[in-house]
Amino acid sequence: MEPIFCGTSPIVGFRFSMHPMSDNFIRILKTALAETDTSNVWMQTDDVSTVIRGKQHHVFNVAKALVLHAAKTKEHIALSGTFSIGCPGDSAGDNYLEVEDELANTDPASQYVSSQFALYPMNNPDYMAVIYREVERAKAHGVWNDSMHYASGIHGDIHEVFKFYEESFTQARTDEHPHLVMTVSMSINSPSHIGGQHA
Amino acid sequence: MEPIFCGTSPIVGFRFSMHPMSDNFIRILKTALAETDTSNVWMQTDDVSTVIRGKQHHVFNVAKALVLHAAKTKEHIALSGTFSIGCPGDSAGDNYLEVEDELANTDPASQYVSSQFALYPMNNPDYMAVIYREVERAKAHGVWNDSMHYASGIHGDIHEVFKFYEESFTQARTDEHPHLVMTVSMSINSPSHIGGQHA
Numbered sequence: 001m002e003p004i005f006c007g008t009s010p011i012v013g014f015r016f017s018m019h020p021m022s023d024n025f026i027r028i029l030k031t032a033l034a035e036t037d038t039s040n041v042w043m044q045t046d047d048v049s050t051v052i053r054g055k056q057h058h059v060f061n062v063a064k065a066l067v068l069h070a071a072k073t074k075e076h077i078a079l080s081g082t083f084s085i086g087c088p089g090d091s092a093g094d095n096y097l098e099v100e101d102e103l104a105n106t107d108p109a110s111q112y113v114s115s116q117f118a119l120y121p122m123n124n125p126d127y128m129a130v131i132y133r134e135v136e137r138a139k140a141h142g143v144w145n146d147s148m149h150y151a152s153g154i155h156g157d158i159h160e161v162f163k164f165y166e167e168s169f170t171q172a173r174t175d176e177h178p179h180l181v182m183t184v185s186m187s188i189n190s191p192s193h194i195g196g197q198h199a
Numbered sequence: 200m201e202p203i204f205c206g207t208s209p210i211v212g213f214r215f216s217m218h219p220m221s222d223n224f225i226r227i228l229k230t231a232l233a234e235t236d237t238s239n240v241w242m243q244t245d246d247v248s249t250v251i252r253g254k255q256h257h258v259f260n261v262a263k264a265l266v267l268h269a270a271k272t273k274e275h276i277a278l279s280g281t282f283s284i285g286c287p288g289d290s291a292g293d294n295y296l297e298v299e300d301e302l303a304n305t306d307p308a309s310q311y312v313s314s315q316f317a318l319y320p321m322n323n324p325d326y327m328a329v330i331y332r333e334v335e336r337a338k339a340h341g342v343w344n345d346s347m348h349y350a351s352g353i354h355g356d357i358h359e360v361f362k363f364y365e366e367s368f369t370q371a372r373t374d375e376h377p378h379l380v381m382t383v384s385m386s387i388n389s390p391s392h393i394g395g396q397h398a
């Protein structure tokens with residue numbers, strides 16, 4: 001049994017899989033990785049997924065840039081992943097917390113994204129109220145799409161979508177309840193997005 | 200604000216995306232769906248994901264069958280999804296709880312699966328102990344592969360892997376803490392699985 005201690009680390013992690021639905025999936029993934037500046041995050045890839053860790057704004061910045069670069073191939077791209085912070089079982093290593101604050105990826109290109117997310121505030125008796133509040137936040141941001149079992153639909157331009165996700169990930173945790181998990185699934189350049197603007 | 204009440208429903212849900220990394224992804228998905236008997240679960244697909252709901256053993260049975268049929272194409276298949284039960288915000292509908300207990304899909308074909316999972320027992324102060332116990336269960340089942348940030352690696356034959364996931368999903372919840380979430384990511388026929396048996 002590993003020790004159980006309170007999670008107070010500011011390390012944010014994102015474990016994800018990105019799937020180009022193309023025979024050229026390896027080239028597309030390698031190109032997206034080459035075109036993204038990942039120097040501000042710790043990164044490791046295995047046969048199932050990739051994890052990046054570091055300061056929150058760098059983790060979200062790198063995640064968005066990887067998706068944006070893959071999307072530029074015009075292939076149908078899917079991404080599924082989990083953002084985490086404050087897990088009591090987390091280790092202190094592999095974090096890149098000493099890097100500078102300036103964002104490394106600043107491509108402003110537009111890209112329509114249809115996505116779904118779910119928030120899991122851990123060990124928080126008021127977690128359902130937190131979740132309902134964040135759904136209201138999505139509506140206020142203009143990125144809310146739909147309600148569904150086990151998730152909420154979020155869509156719009158990739159920059160607006162990621163801006164909402166990062167803000168929601170910040171607002172849904174507190175010093176008292178620091179362990180927060182957020183799952184996100186995205187679909188980009190889908191054949192069902194007629195004209196690139198419909199979900 | 201929707202009402203917040205205690206989740207006592209036995210409805211299990213699985214919201215997932217399956218991604219064949221092939222130009223033929225639409226045909227592969229449609230064929231897998233056609234070859235799987237989904238009559239015991241409620242199912243709905245949108246542009247980002249698919250959700251199935253019903254009795255627990257039918258939900259796991261249909262999920263496994265969909266993956267197995269897609270895997271038979273020998274294409275590289277990825278699946279990411281979230282199993283849920285007991286969410287206080289869940290609705291009572293769309294559940295297929297009245298169907299018979301006999302499993303609809305019984306194909307025993309072997310298939311190596313490399314996967315990763317994470318358990319999120321909601322509103323449970325002892326949730327870390329639950330998680331560590333389930334990692335020990337994976338080792339006892341012979342399907343544990345590796346530890347990693349935010350997840351645990353689980354691999355082996357598809358039938359052993361799904362058997363473990365269903366048992367862990369049962370054991371990680373209690374009457375007192377009925378809301379449980381389990382994320383699973385799978386990689387099948389990956390170019391990195393040399394000989395079909397390595398992760």
Ligand SMILES: [Ca+2]
Nearest residue numbers: 022023024222
């Ligand atoms: Ca091709």
